[in-house]
Amino acid sequence: MKSIGRPLILLIISIGVFIGCKNDKNTKSVIINQENEAKVKPTNVINIVTQAMEFQMVDTIPSGWNTFKYKNLSDEIHFVVFEKYPEGITIDSTRAQVFPVFDKGMDLINEGKNKEGFSAFNSLPAWFFNVEFTGGIGLVSPKETAVSTIKLDPGRYLIECYVKMKNGKFHSVMGMYKEIIVSNTPNDLLEPEATVGVSISSENGIEFKPGITSGKQIFKIAFKDQKVHEHFLGHDVHVVKLDESADLATLNNWMNWSAPTGLLGHGVDGVTFLGGTQEAPAGDTTYFTANLKPGNYALIAEVPDPLSKGMLKTFSVPSN
Structure with a gap:
């Protein structure tokens, strides 16, 4: 499974593509700890709690289709994105070589210095x-x-959330x-049986019956x-519950991380992310589950x- 670029870190990758950085193949092999390998067992649901x-969860999981149940017990919106490392790279590499660069660039962008911020990357x-x-x-509000189901190949991954705090810092910078x-x-685990089919494309947008x-x-x-869209990222799909007070124009603007009020953790009035x-x-194909009550979404x-x-x-x- 490969993608063109995403979060906090995803965002930076796409910026790198935009400014013409070249890929550099790493030939080292990922060494998966044999002790962890022996302990891992197939499972129907992997729990994640914030x-x-x-992220509170196990350190080692099976390959193939995995269903994740994420409980957001915090007071801010979060998400979980899976990023597969190049072979030979670890979290220590990210802490030393990526997070400081990211922090500097985001600070500049939050100050309105977009050109300088993007150059920092x-x-x-x-x-x-x-x-x-x-x-x-x-x-997730x-x-x-x-609950989401995705297919994962063996390897070393980083999971993170890059929703922003009120001061503009991404959650991943906060740990x-x-x-x-x-x-x-x-x-x-078998591929789920869907009840709702959705497609997304740059040409036709989100489509469903x-x-x-x-x-x-x-x-x-x-x-x-x-x-890659204007904010240097690709597209994804989220489901939201809309109360009577929800304003679609405000929600529309909030989805852009590069806007001053975009992707802030307190969210949008009248909108619940599910x-x-x-x-x-x-x-690729992914799945997610939602328990829908009568109302607008x-x-x-x-x-x-x-x-x-x-x-x-x-x-x-509609009501039943």
């Missing part, structure tokens, strides 16, 4: 542009639980990241293509002005 700015190590982004769990080993041991009903729904997201899927490569991508791209689509769930 109480503040952390020229200091990123060459290996960083070989990171692969393999999906994850979409935006405080006290909500989300919201974790290194995960995906074992050579395969999971026995009307008639979504209440109750537990399993959304199948087919990525028809993938591209999960979804992070960016995945063209041709939307599927939306984290891109600048998703409404103009057909990536903000509302729907209503």
Whole structure:
């Protein structure tokens, strides 16, 4: 599974593509700890919990299809994106060579110095542009639980959240990241049976058939293509519950990380994020589950002005 670029870190990769950085192949092998390999067991659900700015979960998981149940017990919106390291790279490499560069660049951008901020990313190590982004769990509001299913190859991964705090700092800079080993041991989980089919593409936006009903729904997201948008990132799909006070224009603007008020952790009035899927490569399929009550909802991508791209689509769930 490969992607064109995503988060906090995803964001930087796409910036690197934009400014013409070249990939540098790393020929070292990922060494998966044999003790961890022996302990890993196939499982139906992998639990992830956040109480503040952390991911509480096991360190080693099976390869293949994995279902993740994410409980956001904190007071801010979060998500979980999976990033597969190049061979031979570890979390220590990221701490020493990536986070300081990222922090400096974001500070400049938050000060309104966009040109200087983006130029700062020229200091990123060459290996960083070989990171692969393999999906994850979409935006989740405080006290909500989300479920997503993605397929993972063996290797070493970083998971993180790059939603912003009120001061403009990304959550990952505050420690919201974790290194995960995906074992050579395969999971026995089968691909889910979807109840709602959704496709997303740069040409047609988000598409799905009307008639979504209440109750537990399993959304199948087919990525028809993938591209770098104006904010240097690809597209993904999130599901939101819209109260009567929800303003679509405000939500539309909030989805752009580069806007001063974009992607701030306190969210948007009248909008509850229920999960979804992070960016995945063209041709890939991911799944997420949502328990829908009667009311108004939307599927939306984290891109600048998703409404103009057909990536903000509302729907209503009727009473039974």
